[in-house]
Amino acid sequence: MNRLRHTTLTFFKKLLMSVRSYTRSFNGFAAYLTPQEQEKLADHEEVVSVFPSKTFQLQTTRSWDFMGFSEHVDRNPTVESDTIIGVIDSGIWPESFSFNDAGLGPPPKKWKGACKGGFNFTCNNKIIGARFYGSYSARDTLGHGTHTASTAAGKMVISASFNGIAYGVARGAVPSSRIAVYKVCKPILGCSSEELLGAFDDAIADGVDLITISIGGSRAGELENDPIAIGSFHASQKGILVIQSAGNSGYRGSVASIAPWIFTVAASTTDRGIVTKVALGNGSILTGKSVNSFKFRETTFPLVYGKEASSPGQCSEQSAKGCEPLCLHKDLVKGKIVLCDSFGGREEALRAGALGIIGLHDDANDVSFVVPLPASPLTKHDFSVVKSYINSTKAPTVDIRTSESIQNLDAPRVASFSSRGPNIILPNILKPDVTAPGVEILAAFSPMARVVSDDRSFQYSIMSGTSMSCPHVAGAAAYVKSLHPDWSPSAIKSALMTTARRMNVKHNQDAEFAYGSGHIDPVKAANPGLVYETMQEDYIKMLCGLRSDTSTLRKLFGGKVNCYEEFKINPKELNYPSMAINIATFQPSNIIILFSEKFTRTVTNVGHANSTYKAKTSISSDYSINVNPSILTFGELNEKKTFEVTISGKYTGNIISAALEWSDGVHNVRSPIVVYTN
Numbered sequence: 294m295n296r297l298r299h300t301t302l303t304f305f306k307k308l309l310m311s312v313r314s315y316t317r318s319f320n321g322f323a324a325y326l327t328p329q330e331q332e333k334l335a336d337h338e339e340v341v342s343v344f345p346s347k348t349f350q351l352q353t354t355r356s357w358d359f360m361g362f363s364e365h366v367d368r369n370p371t372v373e374s375d376t377i378i379g380v381i382d383s384g385i386w387p388e389s390f391s392f393n394d395a396g397l398g399p400p401p402k403k404w405k406g407a408c409k410g411g412f413n414f415t416c417n418n419k420i421i422g423a424r425f426y427g428s429y430s431a432r433d434t435l436g437h438g439t440h441t442a443s444t445a446a447g448k449m450v451i452s453a454s455f456n457g458i459a460y461g462v463a464r465g466a467v468p469s470s471r472i473a474v475y476k477v478c479k480p481i482l483g484c485s486s487e488e489l490l491g492a493f494d495d496a497i498a499d500g501v502d503l504i505t506i507s508i509g510g511s512r513a514g515e516l517e518n519d520p521i522a523i524g525s526f527h528a529s530q531k532g533i534l535v536i537q538s539a540g541n542s543g544y545r546g547s548v549a550s551i552a553p554w555i556f557t558v559a560a561s562t563t564d565r566g567i568v569t570k571v572a573l574g575n576g577s578i579l580t581g582k583s584v585n586s587f588k589f590r591e592t593t594f595p596l597v598y599g600k601e602a603s604s605p606g607q608c609s610e611q612s613a614k615g616c617e618p619l620c621l622h623k624d625l626v627k628g629k630i631v632l633c634d635s636f637g638g639r640e641e642a643l644r645a646g647a648l649g650i651i652g653l654h655d656d657a658n659d660v661s662f663v664v665p666l667p668a669s670p671l672t673k674h675d676f677s678v679v680k681s682y683i684n685s686t687k688a689p690t691v692d693i694r695t696s697e698s699i700q701n702l703d704a705p706r707v708a709s710f711s712s713r714g715p716n717i718i719l720p721n722i723l724k725p726d727v728t729a730p731g732v733e734i735l736a737a738f739s740p741m742a743r744v745v746s747d748d749r750s751f752q753y754s755i756m757s758g759t760s761m762s763c764p765h766v767a768g769a770a771a772y773v774k775s776l777h778p779d780w781s782p783s784a785i786k787s788a789l790m791t792t793a794r795r796m797n798v799k800h801n802q803d804a805e806f807a808y809g810s811g812h813i814d815p816v817k818a819a820n821p822g823l824v825y826e827t828m829q830e831d832y833i834k835m836l837c838g839l840r841s842d843t844s845t846l847r848k849l850f851g852g853k854v855n856c857y858e859e860f861k862i863n864p865k866e867l868n869y870p871s872m873a874i875n876i877a878t879f880q881p882s883n884i885i886i887l888f889s890e891k892f893t894r895t896v897t898n899v900g901h902a903n904s905t906y907k908a909k910t911s912i913s914s915d916y917s918i919n920v921n922p923s924i925l926t927f928g929e930l931n932e933k934k935t936f937e938v939t940i941s942g943k944y945t946g947n948i949i950s951a952a953l954e955w956s957d958g959v960h961n962v963r964s965p966i967v968v969y970t971n
Contacts, residue, residue: 379501382438384476391447406499422473436742443737456586466768493524505767507760534782538759540712560731581669657709665747720875731762822960889941916942
């Protein structure tokens, strides 16, 4: 950025390609300059100063502040301290600063669990319970469980970072809440169904208030074959809200968490991103996505292409270009940075002893992962720039710089890896339910855990996935529950869904299939005005409506189930905070389909005793929405009102994203309405 006196600003802007002008607080402009241009400009007497642009880090771990949920929000400390979050995951690292119990009294009297953490494991007044399954300890060796637990309910830790990256304050949503740990996941072996069900069983008996579970299959399965769906149904019967990650498959129809009694969470970005810059010997600066904490201190090193770093006959040319396993020769990469056609070649580069790697990004370029050596993956365009440079230079050199924090101006944006709807098992239940921060999240980590091929140890690490967004919603739900301890799981879920912010469709082309009701707003969710409550009997009616037989339902879900005809309902009639309908059709995709669908819903007043809500709907030339009645008048709290929503129009092949919003002038209670075909 270059600051000049006003008299010379216009003149220099004509000479140089200006990036941005500054004319209000001071006179100046930003421009791309070569070192020679910078020196020449600085010698001009009208120029006050010339200095390089720097990226300043935000002084926070960011995700909670990004959602408008500061550490100073209104709280109910007593109830928050009595709230117990069950974490079904890979265990926990109890010595982490995020789990210190300073200022916390003994466990709540309602707690019925135990500390059975196994060898060398001690609970405290923060981690009040621990159990493990098929292992020898509840201690976390993967880092995943520690990360999710601290995101939801970790104590405030000042000056947390990943080796200096993302420096700031690490905290959970409800730092006074208690944590009960259920370790079901193990390295390589994963998380078995039986151990998952065992964890649910114990957590329910122990008396947890919520369960966060960042575990799931690669795709949705039938409810009766899904241990998480079964376990969470029993949890909901006991008033326990279960929050689950949507999955990380990324394509349409891949959402793995589909049961309506589960709160399903997609992952999106915050306004802080992490990038790793690559400086070529010719002065070009390129930007890639990785979390690189290694420091070259702006020293350049020789750059070699993978095909030139493989001995003749060692690998095919294509394999050598991609730096596939055993293709790089140690003597040919020693003291050099290697260029690989695939970023997957970083492990081979590490094995061969290369100083670092520049690779072609194998996936979407919207998320940074921790790398075990200096490394930066580039987009196809930027990668071609490096290839052109290496082919046109006798002695190419490069510097891979330590990662920086930048501002994401388009946040929140659903991550490319986040699993999308529609719900392939229950097409008339919209999934995921909401989205929350799940990209490049800094949180506590296990020092025993290792990133692939990386022998370094970390107290805090940066991770991405719906596994990271799930505990954000769990923490937000715990916060809402601490302010409304008598609310049912479905009421808490409704509060977070109907106050969520609808996201920019231009940046999220899958619309509600990507983000559900929208991006959560924990502060607004504490005062939603109206809630959609779903009773256990409603879920049973829906299961009966799916033509499940009575005996099977009794075995799986318990209770006195009797699926007589009048007891059955279509899933679209479930009293859910969102509305979705799959128009079954065998018509060609280019045929306009006329449709008309009706939904019946009931809301409960939790806002002001005397209040009147008016319906407002989205408008389109393709559809019309009728709400009957369109005005709801309440005379007391907890009063219920039922209404019908009819959407009709023409379907032209694209998802119809509509909405209904009830407003009393203070509260805005929004429900998405989605119409689509397979």
